[in-house]
Amino acid sequence: MADEIWPVFPDDVQPVPPERGNGDSNRDFGPRPDAAPLGNGKGRRRRERPYRGLITTQQFMGRMRPPDYLIDGLLLRGSTYTLTGPTGHGKTLVALLMAIRISRGEWFCGRKCRKGPVAFFAAENPDNVRIQFFALCAEMGIEPETVDIRWHDGLFALDAAVAAVRSDLAECPDLAFCAFDSLQAFFQGDDDNANMAMLDLALDFRDLTAAHPNRPASLIIAHPIKNASKGNLLPRGGSAITNELDGNLTCWADNGVVELHNHGKFRGVPFDPIKMELAVIKPEGLLDARGDQMGCTIIRALGPQREAEMTATGSERLIKVLVAIRDDPGVTQSAIATAVGVSRTTVHKDIEILRNRKWLREYSGKYVITKEGKIALDLADR
Incomplete structure (x- = not known):
């Protein structure tokens, strides 16, 4: 386990041992070597790291390990x-x-x-x-x-x-x-x-x-x-x-x-x-x-099959929302929710989707089905 976890250091290059923390010395890891306590008077941790000296390419690459x-x-x-x-x-x-x-x-x-x-x-x-x-x-x-x-x-x-x-x-x-x-x-x-x-x-x-x-x-x-x-x-x-x-x-x-x-x-x-x-x-x-x-x-x-089912269900619901609006342009979102059998939150989201698709717009406080929306309704009725 140890060989798998820690990089291998050549005999002539050893890691700097971390200082111990304030906890029980038998349990505490101690702070990480590159962390320093707050202490520069600016409310910011100093990120000091010890200088370890230059090493060769062989030593440098000897510490490489595959992603785990x-x-x-x-x-x-x-x-x-x-x-x-x-x-x-x-x-x-x-x-x-x-x-x-x-x-x-x-x-x-x-x-x-x-x-x-x-x-x-x-x-x-x-x-x-x-x-x-x-x-x-x-x-x-x-x-x-x-x-x-x-x-x-x-x-x-x-x-x-x-x-x-x-x-x-x-x-x-x-x-x-x-x-x-x-x-x-x-x-x-x-x-x-x-x-x-x-x-x-x-x-x-x-x-x-x-x-x-x-x-x-x-x-x-x-x-x-x-x-x-x-x-x-x-x-x-x-x-x-x-x-x-x-x-x-x-x-x-x-x-x-x-x-x-x-x-x-x-x-x-x-x-x-x-x-x-x-x-x-x-x-x-x-x-x-x-x-x-x-x-x-x-x-x-x-999964792909369930995603397709959800997409189909969502598309069917959007058409039902359009039908409710076509039948009553002044209909409220609460009334649409009752007609479609979903929550008002779902209707609110569906109306935003219809707007983004440019199938629906609002004019003088009423919903208006656009040309593209009417085409979608015609295709759904076939």
Whole structure:
């Protein structure tokens, strides 16, 4: 195991040993060699690194090792990523699904996961994470208690707890994956768009696992800027955090389909968007305080056949919306929802799709079907 994890150093070139941290010397990794404490009077961590001297090409190349994926083609061991998406676009569900699949050594959307224990830091909304985890386990037919995940329940001051967290992670020598929910929850400053403050937080996240012997991968769930579009899903916090970390994965949901992709930076082989489906289930045992059955949104892999079915269903619904508007140009969205048999939120999204396709426009407070929309209706009636 040691030969697989650590680079081989020639006898005449040895790595500089890291200093010990403040924790128990038998458990604490100590801070990473290139990190220095805050101390320059500017509220910014000095990124000092020791000079190690020049080495030969042979020595330099002797330290090369092949990339080692935790999830094939997606997450590299020893790397730290952000996962950015707007609220409600499935990013916590994606992180939970990754955590479950890694802990069991299964497949994540057609990509093999290397099996290992997981640590999940549920800081932003642990009660919601509990419900989502329960529902995902029910969807997969597994008992939650059998999943090898260590949890932190709630928020804490990360900058003051780095040594303690590292110490706890050291108790799990085979640790494979850490998930943090979320970047903004752990930020303790006044302005999460401040580059230097977010850089310090990024360095804290790196410090948690940088010296762990099993080189776990880390994923930090992040919120984008306000009113972010699909083409602008960088984590809120300026360029510093994106530059410091190894990649930014993204989540974008549209009509129940979540696309997992990347934006801004990604160290690794480019990959096509990974598509997943959001679905509402009512798992047995998930009850509210009155004992009534609850529903919960889960996420699952989306195959080509299911995607085609969802596309066809969505197209049929769009035609039904157009028919409702054709029959009553002054109809409200609530009335359309009743006529079509869907929620008002779905109708609102469908109308935006129809506008983007230029099948529909608004004029004097009423919906007007365009020439292109009428053609679509005629084709659907044939």
